[in-house]
Amino acid sequence: MAPVTTIAEIGRHAGAVVTLRGWLRGRRSSGKLVFLQVRDGTGTLQCTVFRPDVPAAVFEAASHLGQESSLSVTGEVRPDPRAPGGYEMAVRDVEVVSQAAEYPISPKEHGTAFLLDHRHLWLRSRRQNAILRVRSSVVRACREYFDDRGFTLVDAPIFTPAACEGTTTLFAVDYFGEPAYLTQSGQLYLEAAALALGKVYCFGPTFRAEKSKTRRHLTEFWMVEPEVAWMDLQGDMDLAEDFLVEVVGRVLRERRAEIEALERDPGALERVKKPFPRITYDEALVRLRDAGKPVEWGDDFGGDEETVLASQFDRPVLVHRYPAQVKAFYMKGDPEDPRLALCVDVLAPEGYGEIIGGGQREDDLATLQRRIAEHGLPEAAFSWYLDLRRYGSVPHAGFGMGIERMVAWLCGLHHVRETIPFPRMLERLTP
């Protein structure tokens, strides 16, 4: 019995006979030769079946194998300088594990709706493989960034009794007869944890009933959120900057092959070095007006404004001190100008939009109570949160980074729908 190996490890077996288990990505025949493109999740390998080398039944089976059939293929590993991985296989035997029915995703072009309907199969493509590997590395890099710097991972609940990010994007669920919501952000719970442990972070799914169809919004997305006691806005901006530099650098090192396979220019990511430009909301307004995008003071920025601003820099830009009226209730007011919130949004270059949102939290009990009332939120639902200001309140700050927007930027994808294995959007709940 030949040893079983994977395509990623094939180089260790040059000259030997091995067995690979995988799926048929494509097949082409030419006289006495059948070329099988076999993928196994670690890579793709050309396996050449030469009629005189195999039993007649094997040649026959190989000649009729349908796309995505599962198979076990045994043969000699041969160096081939023309092959993408440097090797090919001279086949001695093919065992068909399961002959696939006619595969719906053929090599021809398909529309996005069709591909999303077949997302469970679309994941098998080279491009989707590359994106999912980048995503996996982004998640690991985020976690390790915080793990290596003394942060404690604290998981926030998914069922919540109150809104964190405004009441217009809440998903309500029936919680044994009581109304509850799917979490929009772990932040409020992380604030409790920061006062218990100092430096904390959470990583989990978050939900927003986003009714708009944009290329940056999902209804279910994953967010990594650090929260730090005694940190102010300045410290928050420094943390966001350092975090992005480290995560981008690491993903670029680990996943360069995938990023290049996606035809994403790695040069744009190599420029992500400190320091990032930092501008105030007011400075951003001037820049937008100069660029012919008039925005009234007090308006929030939409995707268009973010794209115009970000295009003026070659690395992420930090926009801080937005008008408090466009930001969440928990933002601390700027003591220099109470109309402003001590908050920051990080805009990715090249039009990928806001990837990080955060800031310093209101730590004064009376001010926070007033803000909750001004936002028309039920104080009773926040009584536990207000306790954090009653019992040893301290300055604290944090931020949230959306994994999907980060992956879209790193992979150079126009839309976030390809950055998550099974996207959930306004008009999509399946597969």
Ligand code: 4AD
């Ligand atoms: O700016 P947001 O709404 O901030 C918060 O939720 C804070 N509570 C986070 C905190 O301070 N701990 O969202 C943070 C990030 C955005 O910058 C964006 O990357 C992502 O989450 N995001 C979305 N990603 C995909 N689809 C959506 N609908 C998103 N909404 C926000």
Ligand code: MG
């Ligand atoms: Mg935001």
